Amino acid sequence: MNIFVLVKRTFDTEEKIVISNGKIQDDGAEFIINPYDEYAIEEAIQIRDAKGGKVTVVTIGGEDAEKQLRTALAMGADEAVLINTEDDLDKLDQYSAAYILAEYLKDKEVDLILAGNVAIDGGTGQVGPRVADLLGINYVTTITDLEIDGTNVKIVRDIEGDSEIIETALPLLVTAQQGLNEPRYPSLPGIMKAKKKPLAELELDDLDIDEEDVEVKIEVVDIYLPPQKAAGRVLEGELSQQVKELVNLLHSEAKVI
Amino acid sequence: MANKVLVLGEVREGVLRNVSFEAIAAAKQIADGGEVVGVLLGDSVANLASELIAYGADRVVTVEHPHLKSYTSDGYSQAFLAVCEQEKPEGIIFGHTSLGKDLSPKLASRLSSGLISDVTEIEGSGEGAVYIRPIYSGKAFEKVKVKDGIVFVTIRPNNIKPLEKNASRTGDVASISVDVQNLRTIIKDVVRKATTGVDLSEAKIVVAGGRGVKSAEGFEPLKELANLLGGAVGASRGACDADYCDYSLQIGQTGKVVTPDLYIAAGISGAIQHLAGMSNSKVIVAINKDPEANIFKVADYGIVGDLFEVIPMLIEEFKALKVNS
Numbered sequence: 001m002n003i004f005v006l007v008k009r010t011f012d013t014e015e016k017i018v019i020s021n022g023k024i025q026d027d028g029a030e031f032i033i034n035p036y037d038e039y040a041i042e043e044a045i046q047i048r049d050a051k052g053g054k055v056t057v058v059t060i061g062g063e064d065a066e067k068q069l070r071t072a073l074a075m076g077a078d079e080a081v082l083i084n085t086e087d088d089l090d091k092l093d094q095y096s097a098a099y100i101l102a103e104y105l106k107d108k109e110v111d112l113i114l115a116g117n118v119a120i121d122g123g124t125g126q127v128g129p130r131v132a133d134l135l136g137i138n139y140v141t142t143i144t145d146l147e148i149d150g151t152n153v154k155i156v157r158d159i160e161g162d163s164e165i166i167e168t169a170l171p172l173l174v175t176a177q178q179g180l181n182e183p184r185y186p187s188l189p190g191i192m193k194a195k196k197k198p199l200a201e202l203e204l205d206d207l208d209i210d211e212e213d214v215e216v217k218i219e220v221v222d223i224y225l226p227p228q229k230a231a232g233r234v235l236e237g238e239l240s241q242q243v244k245e246l247v248n249l250l251h252s253e254a255k256v257i
Numbered sequence: 258m259a260n261k262v263l264v265l266g267e268v269r270e271g272v273l274r275n276v277s278f279e280a281i282a283a284a285k286q287i288a289d290g291g292e293v294v295g296v297l298l299g300d301s302v303a304n305l306a307s308e309l310i311a312y313g314a315d316r317v318v319t320v321e322h323p324h325l326k327s328y329t330s331d332g333y334s335q336a337f338l339a340v341c342e343q344e345k346p347e348g349i350i351f352g353h354t355s356l357g358k359d360l361s362p363k364l365a366s367r368l369s370s371g372l373i374s375d376v377t378e379i380e381g382s383g384e385g386a387v388y389i390r391p392i393y394s395g396k397a398f399e400k401v402k403v404k405d406g407i408v409f410v411t412i413r414p415n416n417i418k419p420l421e422k423n424a425s426r427t428g429d430v431a432s433i434s435v436d437v438q439n440l441r442t443i444i445k446d447v448v449r450k451a452t453t454g455v456d457l458s459e460a461k462i463v464v465a466g467g468r469g470v471k472s473a474e475g476f477e478p479l480k481e482l483a484n485l486l487g488g489a490v491g492a493s494r495g496a497c498d499a500d501y502c503d504y505s506l507q508i509g510q511t512g513k514v515v516t517p518d519l520y521i522a523a524g525i526s527g528a529i530q531h532l533a534g535m536s537n538s539k540v541i542v543a544i545n546k547d548p549e550a551n552i553f554k555v556a557d558y559g560i561v562g563d564l565f566e567v568i569p570m571l572i573e574e575f576k577a578l579k580v581n582s
Contacts (some may be wrong), residue, residue: 003415011393011535013509013510013529013530014347014528014529014530015560016396016527016529017393018398019397019576024397026551035511037509044548064557069423070571071410093371094362094371094372095365095366095369095370095371095372098362098366099535100489105500117265120393120394120510120511121392122318122358122373122374122391122392123259123364123374123375123391123392123393123394123514124375124392125362125364125374126361126362126372127362128362129330129359129362129363130362130363130365130366132363133327133362133363133366133367138330138331138442139357139363140442141356141358142359144504157404159282159355159356159447160354160355160446160456160457160458160505161450161456161503161506162445162447162449162450163447163448163450164443164447164448165444165445165446165461166443166444166445167442167445168441168442168443176511177504178497178504178506178507178511179343179503179504215403215405216371216403216404216405217354217371217372217403217405217406218371218372218373218402218404219401219402219404220399220400220401221387221401222399223392223397223398223399223402224397224398224399224400225396225397225398226395226396226397226398226476226536226537229554229555229557231554232541232543232553232555232556232557232558232559233557233558233559234548234553234556234558234559234560234561235527235558235559235560236420238569239562239566239567240570242560242562242567242569243560243570243571243574244559244574246542246558246574247569247571247574247575247578249367249558250519250540250542250558251578251582252541254519254540254541254557254558255488256461256462256518256519256540257519257578
């Protein structure tokens with residue numbers, strides 16, 4: 001099985017967002033592998049261990065993303081590819097990211113591609129399905145279970161809390177939903193081994209991509225923090241009185257009931 | 258100026274979803290006097306066209322085919338692209354639902370267009386429209402413009418106000434026939450798990466539990482309250498990790514992002530990752546034993562107390578309110 005995992009480096013979920021000069025400040029921030037991509041990596045490793053083959057993790061980003069790729073290698077991926085756009089592009093949207101990934105993947109004889117169903121930063125969930133479309137392969141999003149038998153694939157898909165049981169076939173792209181598995185932590189031997197595993201760095205030139213092929217279709221004009229919520233009211237008195245007051249406030253003041 | 262905007266009327270169990278009416282209102286704003294065309298896809302959906310028109314669609318195009326009975330990205334994209342081929346829209350709006358999230362990127366790819374996902378507000382109209390969407394699960398927001406190509410937007414349920422329903426509106430309803438084929442996905446079954454039958458992302462009221470709920474049984478009073486209020490049950494990561502409930506209920510930066518009118522957080526401490534998923538709710542009620550809990554910082558109303566005492570009392574009070582009003 002030739003398995004690829006699309007990963008993204010993101011802010012840690014516990015990080016606060018600070019904006020200055022219209023940009024999100026990342027000085028000193030902790031970065032992680034997008035949590036949904038961790039499920040994808042874990043699943044890929046488990047499939048390879050059961051069926052044989054190779055797991056390649058791929059990301060688009062700058063030098064800094066090497067750290068997250070090494071983590072994926074330490075978890076058990078076999079190879080990593082960093083498509084470094086730092087020097088070529090100052091803007092990237094989902095259209096351009098998918099284009100770049102698909103150009104990289106198109107001649108790789110892919111059996112299975114896994115990705116997170118959404119990145120917790122941009123939160124669009126577009127890149128996976130877009131890549132599948134550009135490659136002409138089928139995709140299934142937000143999966144919570146995956147069984148592969150030959151080229152037949154059985155999937156459980158989360159659709160707003162309900163589960164859809166799906167049958168399809170390889171080649172295929174799937175995006176991981178929480179509950180798919182429990183991602184492992186890299187072991188110490190895993191971390192040691194990861195240092196020697198291949199990590200290739202590519203630029204747009206290596207993929208024969210012109211900058212104008214990947215010009216963004218949408219552009220961000222402003223980034224801002226949500227207005228601070230004024231401190232609320234903690235009710236006082238007997239608990240039963242508080243509850244009465246709360247219901248009354250929700251009914252007549254907030255008017256939500 | 259978008260002369261023509263298509264809106265997908267999303268049908269679930271034979272009923273149009275509210276977010277589709279919200280999408281019509283958004284389309285009106287973007288179209289800026291241009292035409293808003295509702296699109297219905299399914300095996301038997303033409304009967305719903307009048308409702309889209311009542312909510313403001315100027316006319317409706319339907320595609321009916323047995324292969325469109327269940328949603329598949331292959332089937333729906335073939336049908337929707339056939340509509341695009343005929344209508345040549347300058348804008349498309351979907352709900353940011355399970356279906357919308359799955360289908361829109363494929364269509365955007367087919368149409369070589371950008372796609373602005375999960376929009377909560379639109380400023381301005383026509384070509385000057387600016388789209389506001391949460392990033393980092395609502396820890397920040399971005400304003401986005403279309404630079405090149407058509408305007409393709411998915412809107413988050415519960416944020417854009419639909420137009421007043423007016424059954425006296427009239428409009429043309431036409432069908433196009435599409436040979437929907439080569440579906441690569443077969444839906445074998447759908448297992449209903451959603452606890453109250455109200456979808457978490459569309460719910461007007463969410464009752465959510467955290468570690469303080471202590472067990473799977475501990476969610477029962479929360480479910481009872483949610484049922485009573487016609488809301489949905491949610492949970493924090495802590496509660497999901499402890500196996501008190503299914504991950505599909507998780508609200509937070511990992512999990513779902515919700516913006517209901519009323520969010521009741523019971524036994525939830527309020528970790529940043531959870532706040533990201535719910536702090537843009539209109540009204541937040543926190544119930545927690547710990548007066549120092551972070552959740553009180555974002556709550557409009559707080560009760561310091563044991564949720565197992567407070568929730569049953571709340572149920573009684575809401576019942577009394579229902580009887581009296």
